Amino acid sequence: MKKLIALLLAAVMTLSLAACGSGDEAKNSDDTKNADSSTEDSDQAQEPEDEGDNAEAEGDDASGEPYKAAFLVNGNLGDKSFYDSANEGLTRLKEDLGADAFDFKVEEMGGDPADEANWEPTLLDYCDTGEYDVIVIGTWQMYDALLSAYKMYPDQKFIFFDEPFDFEAEGNPDNIFNMMFKQNEVSYLVGAGAALMTTSSEIEGIDPANSIIGFLGGMDGVLINDFLVGYIQGAKDVNPDIQVAVAYVGDYIDSAKGKDLSLAQFQNGADVSFNVAGNAGLGLIEAASESGKYAFGVDSDQAALLPDYAASIPSSALKNIGNALYLAIQEDMAGTLAYGTTKSYGFAEGGVGLVMDAHYEEILPESIRTKLAELQESIVNGEIEVKSAYSMSTEEVAEVVNSVKIQ
Amino acid sequence: MLNGIFSVEFVNSILRATTPILFATMASSVAAKAGICNMALEGMMLLSALFGVLFSALGGGIFGAATGLSQFASFGVGFLLTVLVGGIIGMIFAFCILQMKADEILAAIALNLVASGGTIMLLMAVTGEKGASNAIASVAAPKVTIPLIESIPVLGKILSGQNLLTWLSLLSVVVMHLFLYKTPMGLKIRAVGENKDAAESVGISAKKVQYIALTISGMLASMGGFYLSGGYMNMFTRDMAAGRGYIALAASSMGADTPIGGFLVSILFGIAQAVANLMQLTTIPMQLIQMIPYLTTLIGLGVYSYVRMKRRKRLLQSE
Numbered sequence: 044m045k046k047l048i049a050l051l052l053a054a055v056m057t058l059s060l061a062a063c064g065s066g067d068e069a070k071n072s073d074d075t076k077n078a079d080s081s082t083e084d085s086d087q088a089q090e091p092e093d094e095g096d097n098a099e100a101e102g103d104d105a106s107g108e109p110y111k112a113a114f115l116v117n118g119n120l121g122d123k124s125f126y127d128s129a130n131e132g133l134t135r136l137k138e139d140l141g142a143d144a145f146d147f148k149v150e151e152m153g154g155d156p157a158d159e160a161n162w163e164p165t166l167l168d169y170c171d172t173g174e175y176d177v178i179v180i181g182t183w184q185m186y187d188a189l190l191s192a193y194k195m196y197p198d199q200k201f202i203f204f205d206e207p208f209d210f211e212a213e214g215n216p217d218n219i220f221n222m223m224f225k226q227n228e229v230s231y232l233v234g235a236g237a238a239l240m241t242t243s244s245e246i247e248g249i250d251p252a253n254s255i256i257g258f259l260g261g262m263d264g265v266l267i268n269d270f271l272v273g274y275i276q277g278a279k280d281v282n283p284d285i286q287v288a289v290a291y292v293g294d295y296i297d298s299a300k301g302k303d304l305s306l307a308q309f310q311n312g313a314d315v316s317f318n319v320a321g322n323a324g325l326g327l328i329e330a331a332s333e334s335g336k337y338a339f340g341v342d343s344d345q346a347a348l349l350p351d352y353a354a355s356i357p358s359s360a361l362k363n364i365g366n367a368l369y370l371a372i373q374e375d376m377a378g379t380l381a382y383g384t385t386k387s388y389g390f391a392e393g394g395v396g397l398v399m400d401a402h403y404e405e406i407l408p409e410s411i412r413t414k415l416a417e418l419q420e421s422i423v424n425g426e427i428e429v430k431s432a433y434s435m436s437t438e439e440v441a442e443v444v445n446s447v448k449i450q
Numbered sequence: 451m452l453n454g455i456f457s458v459e460f461v462n463s464i465l466r467a468t469t470p471i472l473f474a475t476m477a478s479s480v481a482a483k484a485g486i487c488n489m490a491l492e493g494m495m496l497l498s499a500l501f502g503v504l505f506s507a508l509g510g511g512i513f514g515a516a517t518g519l520s521q522f523a524s525f526g527v528g529f530l531l532t533v534l535v536g537g538i539i540g541m542i543f544a545f546c547i548l549q550m551k552a553d554e555i556l557a558a559i560a561l562n563l564v565a566s567g568g569t570i571m572l573l574m575a576v577t578g579e580k581g582a583s584n585a586i587a588s589v590a591a592p593k594v595t596i597p598l599i600e601s602i603p604v605l606g607k608i609l610s611g612q613n614l615l616t617w618l619s620l621l622s623v624v625v626m627h628l629f630l631y632k633t634p635m636g637l638k639i640r641a642v643g644e645n646k647d648a649a650e651s652v653g654i655s656a657k658k659v660q661y662i663a664l665t666i667s668g669m670l671a672s673m674g675g676f677y678l679s680g681g682y683m684n685m686f687t688r689d690m691a692a693g694r695g696y697i698a699l700a701a702s703s704m705g706a707d708t709p710i711g712g713f714l715v716s717i718l719f720g721i722a723q724a725v726a727n728l729m730q731l732t733t734i735p736m737q738l739i740q741m742i743p744y745l746t747t748l749i750g751l752g753v754y755s756y757v758r759m760k761r762r763k764r765l766l767q768s769e
Contacts, residue, residue, distance in 0.1 A: 049487050049703065119580070155567060263736055290730040293740050297692035298582075299470075299682040303463055303727050310459050311731055322687040325582055329683055349584050441735075448733050 110376050112147040113175040117162050117185050118154030125342065125364065129179070129204075132365025136372060145372070148175075163188035170196040177375060179368065181205045181222075193218055200382065202371060204364060207385060207433060217383040220375075222367055223433075225389035226266070227273030228422050229360040230317075231429045232397050233339045234277030235418050236357065236411065237315040238285045240337060245408040248335040249314045255449060257288045257308035257316030259327045261295040268432035268440050270319045270341075270360075275447055276430055281414070287447040288313050292323040301326025309334040311449065317341070317360075331355040337406075344398045357406040358398045366393045391423045458607045460724060465616050466682060467727075468720030470495070472619040473674030474698030475705070475712040476626045477667040482707040483630055484663030485643035489558035490543050491671050492695025493565030498536050498675025500569045503588040503686045504576065505531040510589045524589040525614075525680070532676045533669050540668020544661045562695075570688050583679070583686035591615045591681045615677045622670060626709040639663050671695070697747075704750050715750060722746040 114133060116126050133147045150169070152162050166188045169178055180189060181204035189203055193216050204222035237256040244251045258274055260267040271289065278285045288311060290304040301323035308316060309330060316331065317339040318324030324341065331338035332355040340346060340359030349356065367388045374380040388394020397415070404412065421427040432440055474491045481488035506528025513523040539561075546557045570580055577585040591614045600610040630636040641649040642659045650656050674694070679686040701719055705711025726742040 049699075157563075288731055289736075290727075291736050291740070294692065296687070296689040298687040298690050299466075299678060300692070300723075300727070302683060303466060303724070304730060306459075306463070307727050307731060310457075322581055322690075325584075325685070325687050326683060329685075351584060445733060449731060 109143050109146045110372070111175045112145070112177045112179060112372060113169050114147060114149045114179040115162075115166055115169060115185075116149060116151045117159075117180070117182060119151050120149065125362070128363065128365040129181075129368055130365070132363075132368040133179075133372075135365065136369050145376070159184070163191065166192050167195065170199045173199070176200060177202055177372065179204070181364075189219070200375070202368070202375075204367070205362075210383065210385070215383055220371065220380055220382050221385035222364075222371060223385055223387040224362045224364070224367070224394050225387050225429070225431070226360070226362060226395060227269050227276075227429045227431045228389045229362075229395040229397055230270040230273030230319075231277035231280075231422065231427070232415055232419055233317050233358075233360050234274035234279075235281045236277075236397075236407070236415055237274075237317060237337075237339065238278035238282040239411045239414060240357070240407070241285075241314040242282065243408065243411065245410075246337075246406070249337070250312070253286075253312045254282055254284055255286045255288060255312040255314070257305065257313035257327075258290070259301055259305055259308075259316060259318045259320050259324060260289070260291045261320035261323060262293060263291050265432050267291070267319055270317075272432045272435065272440060272443055273429050274317055275443055277418070279447065280418075280427070285447060286449045287444075288316075288449055289444055292320050292326075295321030295323050297323050298326040298329075302330045305330035305338075306334065309336050315339070315357075325349075328352050328356060340398075344400075346398070346402050353402060354406075358403045361396045361398060363388075363394055363396060389422070390419055455725070455728065458604060460728065461608050462612075463724040463727065464717070464720045465612060467723040468716050469613070469616045469619045470674040470677050470682065470694050471698050471701060471719055472713060472716040473615075473622060473670050473677065474695055475701045475716045476619075476622050476709060477670035477674070478699050478702035479705070479707045479709055479712050480626060480630065480639065480663050480670065481667040482702060483643045484639045484660045485646060486547070486554055486660060486664060487558075487699070488543075488664065488667050488671075489555055489696075489699060490561040491667075491698055492691050492693070493558070493562035494536060494539055494543075494668055494671035495675035495678065495695050496562075496565040496569055496689065496691040497539060498532050498672035499679040499690055500572060500583070500686045501535050501672070502528060502532045502676035502678075502680045503583045503586055504572075505529075505535075506589040506680055507586045510587055521589055522592055525591055528589060528680070529591070529673075529676055533672050536672020536675070537665045537669040539672070540665040541661065543668065544664035548657050548660055566689055569686070573686065573688070581688055586685070588680060588685065590684045591677065613677070613681045615673065615681050618673065619677070622673070623709050623713040626670075630709065635659075635662065674698075697743075700747055700751075704747075704754050706754075718746060718750060719743060 112133065114129060118126055120126050120130055130149055137145050137147060150165060152158055152165050162185060166178070166180065169175060170192050177200045179202045183206040186206055189201060190213070192199070193201060197218060199218060201219045202222055203219055205224060207223060208219055208221040210216070238254065240246055240249060241256050242251045242254050243249060256278060258271055260271060275287055278287060288308040290308065292301045292304065301320055305316060305327040313336070315337045316327055318327040319341050320327070328338045328345065328349060329352070332352045337355055337357055340356050342362065343359065344361070345359045346353040346356040370392070371380055390396070418427065422429060474495060477491055478488055506525055509524035509527030512527065514520040543557060543561060546552045547554045573583060574580050577583060579585060593611050594614050594617060596610040600606050630640060638649070638654050638659050641654060642656045646656045675691065678690055683690070697719060701715040702712045705713070705715045722743045726739050729739045730736060
């Protein structure tokens with residue numbers, strides 16, 4: 044009996060830990076990230092715009108106080124991706140506008156289960172000071188905290204990123220700006236790239252005979268499936284006969300399991316895969332490296348971060364949250380930020396991007412690169428509309444996945 | 451799917467999934483035989499996974515990480531140091547619950563939490579990264595190729611080319627069985643686990659015996675942890691133990707805390723995991739597939755309890 048109780052306890056612990064673990068990681072991985080290298084192109088594109096906003100910001104300045112933002116991180120900086128990207132965007136804005144026009148404070152609230160209880164009180168404390176023009180928070184984990192905060196402080200403005208805010212259900216509050224990222228767009232490009240690669244005879248280690256590609260997701264949720272739906276659409280558009288081996292790790296931490304799942308995909312004919320599974324996705328990258336195959340990176344420029352495995356990583360899908368914040372806050376300074384609405388940042392807005400550097404050019408032959416550039420162009424000008432899992436039912440997503448399953 | 455199951459790779463994936471659990475199951479068995487539920491396995495594995503990377507990199511610095519003898523030497527240094535530290539962690543855990551009389555479950559939870567946060571902190575201190583240890587050039591455990599056997603079709607590919615630690619984990623089952631049932635110390639451990647007071651009445655120091663059992667437990671768990679980052683994967687990633695310590699606890703319990711029983715259950719878990727991995731390639735809904743390892747545990751527990759209940763009834767009747 045005693046043993047049984049011990050056993051049950053162990054089982055409960057396992058489950059609860061698994062739950063905590065995945066929740067913890069979700070923000071790290073899903074709520075995807077960005078590497079500095081990719082932002083450069085878009086920075087340049089923004090320059091003229093910046094100057095215009097500069098003038099306006101200076102105009103505000105005359106009235107005294109700088110515009111102040113608080114960025115509450117439900118995790119820690121130093122993740123080399125998601126939160127660091129946001130921090131980088133704010134830092135860049137401060138540098139560009141000057142500290143007397145824009146200032147911000149970052150509060151690292153910690154991401155461990157034990158820290159979660161502090162998130163909401165911290166948010167309310169910040170609202171209570173009334174010092175900040177805008178409070179920036181993000182990820183689904185902060186949703187409940189935001190729900191209580193925006194009601195208690197109707198005059199406080201919030202930017203809420205990477206989780207859709209249900210404006211209708213909440214009675215259309217006008218103090219929240221919801222910032223979303225079109226990961227499906229960049230994922231479309233990755234899918235097309237993978238599909239083109241797997242039948243190419245120009246790339247080392249690829250068997251052009253079959254057209255199978257892989258996908259490794261963290262958990263079966265809307266955000267991961269948003270990546271997946273775009274990935275499949277892109278792959279199908281360039282090769283209607285494409286087959287996609289889809290696997291989910293079940294969490295975002297079990298890299299060893301991610302590696303096993305990926306090895307099974309590669310052994311069954313996949314040549315290229317895409318990891319959207321946080322740290323578990325590192326297992327895919329190792330598996331690709333060991334099998335002499337390829338894996339696309341996600342969140343950050345993983346080829347740059349993992350030099351030992353770079354030869355297996357043609358490119359990475361990025362979410363440039365820093366860019367989006369940079370733009371949104373300037374809009375807010377000018378008074379044109381559309382509070383009470385959701386805005387999605389895609390290719391056109393510089394919110395997402397595919398790393399296209401020298402390393403990318405080295406691995407992918409020119410024909411594929413040209414095609415991908417064309418596809419990106421078509422997405423930007425609206426010729427291609429990428430489906431999103433956010434506007435699909437679970438059944439519709441399953442239908443898309445099943446249409447490309449290996450027979 | 452069927453092709454997948456009858457392939458050499460499938461057997462290999464079972465062994466990959468089993469190895470870390472098997473080490474931890476042995477660790478759990480020896481502690482349980484001494485009357486302690488070692489719930490800290492998870493944390494011990496996680497800490498050792500990081501130490502494995504750090505120490506084998508240290509070894510690599512001394513001997514070089516090239517293949518062959520120098521790889522073996524680097525791995526050897528890393529492995530021995532990791533196991534040593536694993537033993538020390540086991541001792542610290544023993545100190546907490548035996549000397550300081552902390553509750554063993556609470557102490558274990560504390561150790562697991564420390565491991566989760568502590569590994570990230572240590573990783574951050576050493577590499578400046580928080581997620582993975584890719585910046586450290588660690589040396590993985592070498593694979594063992596057996597010259598003649600290698601050329602036998604199918605069987606040769608299974609027997610040869612396995613990770614050294616996989617062999618070691620299988621060996622640990624035999625060693626633990628002999629240790630617990632054929633040596634005086636093993637007898638003492640079992641006696642203490644069975645009835646502490648009775649054991650003390652015949653002059654056995656229960657505390658000393660439990661210290662030894664937990665040290666061995668820590669060493670075995672650290673071997674499992676080393677395998678995670680230096681065999682299964684070639685780097686440390688945060689929280690990479692991912693519940694394997696708890697699974698091992700269940701495996702050990704289901705195997706009646708005997709090495710042989712624990713071994714069989716670990717293999718069962720390994721098979722369940724490997725089948726689930728393969729089945730993700732099919733059109734069966736993923737949610738059902740992810741249930742398989744847990745369902746196996748549940749069914750296994752049910753069968754185990756049923757058999758035990760029957761046996762107890764029979765015993766009562768015979769009395």
